[in-house]
Amino acid sequence: MNALQQKPIGVFDSGVGGLTVVRALMERLPNENIIYFGDTARVPYGVKSRHTIETYTEQIVSFLLEHDVKALVIACNTIAAVAGQKVRQMAGAMPVLDVISAGATAALAVTRNQSIGVMATSTTVNSNAYARAIHAQNPQARILSQACPLLVPLVEEGWLDHEVTRLTVREYLKPLLAEDGVDTLVLGCTHYPLLKPLLKQEAPRVTLVDSAITTAEAAARALDAANLRNPNTTGADYRFYVSDIPLRFQTIGERFLGRSLEQLEMVSLG
Incomplete structure (x- = not known):
């Protein structure tokens, strides 16, 4: 096992919906560590300009790269549609998957x-x-x-x-x-x-x-192709970051994730 394989996958969305992708990743790749960022303070992205979406996306990707991720998963259709190219530019040779x-x-x-x-x-x-x-x-x-x-x-x-x-x-x-x-x-x-x-x-x-399921499958193939699959079977680490914790976030988030939301932290970007 090398250090690169043990690094987490970075998953991000404009809000809480991307947790369905995290859930699919947990089921398909149970050994992988995951860091999730949901921009709950600034959701929805769909009504915002391309420039604003790209700016927000750049801030999120920078945050995840600082956490030393080995791959990025765009778990948001709006970001994938509008700023996918920006994400790939920032990621360099790192695998980038999108819904x-x-x-x-x-x-x-x-x-x-x-x-x-x-x-x-x-x-x-x-x-x-x-x-x-x-x-x-x-x-x-x-x-x-x-x-x-x-x-x-x-x-x-x-x-x-x-x-x-x-x-x-x-x-x-x-x-x-x-x-x-x-x-x-x-x-x-x-x-x-x-x-x-x-x-x-x-x-x-x-x-x-x-x-969600198709993105998890694509992530598995990409990790295998790059020899980045984590062989560690002792239990994965999941961390969740959001830019705001709305009143009903825990309830909605756990419904999407299918399990309790632990290691949840609020961070401010930009």
Whole structure:
């Protein structure tokens, strides 16, 4: 075992949603140490300018690099869409994974007819980032995107199987399911994996692509390719940093993570 392999993976998001990616990483890579940063004081990023998002992202990446991470995971669709290139410039030769690239690759791997739906926030849909990532690998693929702005607050409220959420999901799915042939649906927001049981009920014939799981799989492949996988089996260390601790953060965070949030610390950036 070398010192580089024991270094943590740095995961970051504009808020709490990226904890679904941390959860998937914990399950896929149980030996890896993880440092998470959620910019809870300045969320949401989706309504901010490209310049502001890049500035905030630069501050977060600098913070994680100071903590000597060996890889970076962009667990935020907005950051991946707007500032992914900035992250890669700062990371140098270090592996950088992001939810959009991983989701696009996974969608193309499972679709049978190259007809793919994308559910995401308005900002991610407007950025056209998923369509670009998918078309970069397969220009013939057909993409249908649906903005779902009401789903994030419903998930954070914990209404995962509430009738209001079911009716909202049903409305958002209508234009996607009305299109002939859409056989694959990318969950293009880190909140949406918590709605998978409901989505499977409402769209039983469509294959769901969970951006959290696909990102964890991509991270495993990248660590193996760079010989960075941590062989230590004595227990991983998880540290969580946020720029603010809102009143309901612990409740929401533990729901997303699927376990208790320990080693949580507030830090101010910028």
